[in-house]
Amino acid sequence: MNQHNKQDKNKPLHIHLGGDEDEHDAELLDEDGLQGDGEIYDDGEVEVIRPQARKTDSPSTRGRGLRNQPVEADDEEELPPSKTKIKKQMHELRDLGKELTELGKDQLAQLDIPESLRDAIREMHRINSFGAQRRQIQYIGKLMRDVDPAPIIAKLDAWKGKSQQHTVHLHRLERWRDRLLENDDALTELLAAHPQADAQHLRALIRNAKKEKEAGKPPKNYREIYQILRELMPEPD
Template sequence: MAKHKYHEDEEDTGPSKSALKRESTALQDLGRELAELGKERLARVPIDDDLRDAVKDYQRFTAHEARRRQLQYIGKLMRNVDPAPIRAALDAFKGVSATETAKMHRLENLRLRLLEDEKTLHTIAETYPGADLQQLRVLRRNALKEKEQNRPPRAFRELFRVLRELEDGGVDDEADNIESGDEE
């Protein structure tokens, strides 16, 4: 009888200490990933102000022990937030998510089509009305020259960066148009 009672008590205890420790360590590791982000990316992660301040403090600290304690504090704060949106944002930054991967493939294909045929600029102009077609033409021409002369692919990469900015959308393009004075 006593043996049976022992099993009943064991079932009611919930997660083991080891499981709680693993969960706590995972949250602390997620906090470390947050702490290693740059300012721009950190601003795009959906976290509350207390956690954001703690991460900024961690980035400011230089002493090993201070950073270690701050990471523990970040892990403690992470217990009160839903980690799923944070993980999704970090995965998107790393290009891990399926939509991010598909977007990169789509942009790579667009860049290759543009290099093969200048008429692709018409498609880009229709898809992205704010696109600077002159800049794209120059980058295309420079990328082709680089390939021909076996030089490092600077324009090739810049072309991808410009296409990615167009894909990411409106806010950046409108700001660029306002700064350069050629709003359409």
């Protein structure tokens, strides 16, 4: 390589494309021949390679940003219930349906349930075979899946509470009757709390009830004392 070529190699390269407009564009080139926006012009003699921008939609990178982004809680799909949970719910509905078969006609009429379920419960009362009863309970449990159990459970709980209250009241009357037969002071206490009671009639019933018990006779007077106590002490609402 001669000396002249060495000197030219050390000089900056000026590219002239002609015209005022081209001269203005040439002034924007830097020492590497790049314009401000990274583009390179070709003068037809010097092959200048334009830098390639990184592709973001290549198969190796496409969608990677979406997978790496955190998923919003609102976009998360609810997971289906597990098989164990579904089985537990089915058993609970079956047990609830079985409880409905133990209700009386009046209570059953107060429940807002489909007619198909009501008919299935009535049919249960006509079945005597144990195996058939078991299949009918399964069928009732299946019908219960289309019913909102909350109002039914609330109604049953209310009835249970009233039943417990009723039982407590009956036991209270029984204790009073036993006290009247065992302790003479109990009648005085009862008359003081309920002055409207017929004291003479109560004394006769108590005397006759004691004789019935000693003789082993039917407890006619014993039961009548209980009825009088129910009238004197009615069950609270």
